[in-house]
Amino acid sequence: MAEDVDGSKQVDYWWSGARRLADLESPESIGKEAARRTLRRLGARRVPTQRVPIVFAPEVAGSLLGSIFEAASGDVIWRGASFLAGRLGEQIASANLTLVDDNTMLLPTGMGGFGTSPFDGEGLPSLRTVVVEQGVLRNYLLNTYTARKLGMKSTHNASRGLAGTPGIGCGNLYLEPGTQTPEQIIADVTAGLYVTSLMGFGVNVVTGDYSRGATGLWIENGELTHAVEEITVAGNLAEMLRHVTAIGSDLEFRGAIASPTLRIDGMTIAGA
16 A cells, blocks of 8 residues: 555555465565555546557456456357357457466466366366467367357366366466567557556446446556556457457466456557
């Protein structure tokens, strides 16, 4: 927690997660990063309503992947309750975007990923499934029930709790990284927003409508300038996927869902 000169407070955080204790980042480095992120939010203010490029930091870009996963899940596909229903084989995103769900993946440490398992919730062996390949929707994510409903084969994505019938869950869901560093992506933005935090659940997978509260840093002439708060970023997932203009090289797994930095053009900021 940090305090502005006018007494208003800002908070932020950081974390580390690993399958082995030895792979955790040190408490000192976590504390320093949390402090850096908190201090950069001091002096936050609103910006005018406008359409500008939005750069999503990796820790928030992962939530976009979760929305795509939900829209490609067999549960909503067979009911026709997704903007991706009936679109297998179609170009739904920019050609630089490849989304993979891999239940078999090993991390660079040699340990299994956060979502790695030998089999799914129905006992079928784990698979690697390419959901979107170079912008083309290749697969839905299915358990045996939804696969039968659609006349397809399971992608071995059954997930279950202690009771009840299996649902659908991801393994290690990630976006394949690009070649640009986050700094290069930001440097290419004349005016835009670098989003570091999202709030709310304003995603409708039926229509693709997307609207969430956000905080972040304003980009001016390729540089991060001042903190931004009390705004909303809005768009439509179908349009957003087609306007992914840059994907970072900074893919890092801190959970089962991971994404590098993303730049999406043409989104709307609702602000002052």
